[in-house]
Amino acid sequence: MEESRLPPGQYVPRGRPVIHYGRVPSFRPETWDFRVFGATASGEEHRFTWTDFERLPRTSVMADFHCVTKFSLMGNEWGGVRPAAILQAAPPDPGVRHVMIWAEYGYSANLRMSDLTAQDTLFATEFDDKPISPDRGFPLRIVVPHLYAWKSVKWVRGIEYLLEDRRGFWEERGYHNIADPWREQRYSYQEEPGEGPP
Numbered sequence: 001m002e003e004s005r006l007p008p009g010q011y012v013p014r015g016r017p018v019i020h021y022g023r024v025p026s027f028r029p030e031t032w033d034f035r036v037f038g039a040t041a042s043g044e045e046h047r048f049t050w051t052d053f054e055r056l057p058r059t060s061v062m063a064d065f066h067c068v069t070k071f072s073l074m075g076n077e078w079g080g081v082r083p084a085a086i087l088q089a090a091p092p093d094p095g096v097r098h099v100m101i102w103a104e105y106g107y108s109a110n111l112r113m114s115d116l117t118a119q120d121t122l123f124a125t126e127f128d129d130k131p132i133s134p135d136r137g138f139p140l141r142i143v144v145p146h147l148y149a150w151k152s153v154k155w156v157r158g159i160e161y162l163l164e165d166r167r168g169f170w171e172e173r174g175y176h177n178i179a180d181p182w183r184e185q186r187y188s189y190q191e192e193p194g195e196g197p198p
């Protein structure tokens with residue numbers, strides 16, 4: 001593996017580990033929805049059904065992915081929907097600089113708007129040209145390859161637009177608010193002033 005592709009302190013494991021907290025949820029297309037709420041431009045919540053979601057324009061992203069426990073998965077191909085398509089269909093208030101990505105069972109991760117709109121960030125429904133497997137986030141996960149992988153929330157169910165930054169599940173439990181693997185931003189004690197909410 002090219003060394004330049006591996007952030008400091010990371011290694012390439014054998015196989016492709018799957019990890020998450022809690023159990024794998026089941027998917028029911030009739031009841032599944034994707035909610036966009038919080039500081040929307042209209043003040044209203046937007047709701048996408050699975051059918052609505054499937055109609056959004058699609059693209060693919062090839063990217064590596066770095067877990068804070070130090071393994072990296074290299075060269076993954078994801079297919080899905082760019083966050084821009086959702087921001088367009090359900091626009092945020094102009095003051096929104098942060099979002100919370102919400103998943104089944106209340107798992108969450110916060111992102112800066114600039115990380116959500118980064119060119120490699122994707123709401124993925126496919127992994128290596130097949131629907132994502134249930135344990136990797138079926139039917140929908142976000143991939144944010146330029147941040148540690150706990151921000152790549154599996155089983156996503158919505159976005160909350162935030163006027164002020166707020167910590168997600170692992171960010172509240174001692175992990176870094178920004179989580180850039182190239183700067184080894186692993187833990188919240190490493191945060192510089194301005195990198196996280198008080």
Ligand SMILES: Nc1nc2c(c(=O)[nH]1)N[C@H]1C(S)=C(S)[C@@H](COP(=O)(O)O)O[C@H]1N2
Pocket residue numbers: 016017018019020021022066067068103104107135136149150151152153154155
């Ligand atoms: N909903 C949810 N998403 C999650 C997690 C989780 O516990 N719940 N774990 C995160 C962590 S810590 C990692 S490393 C990646 C692992 O993704 P993988 O199982 O596809 O390797 O998923 C992330 N997304």
Ligand SMILES: [Mo]
Pocket residue numbers: 019067068069149150
């Ligand atoms: Mo992780």
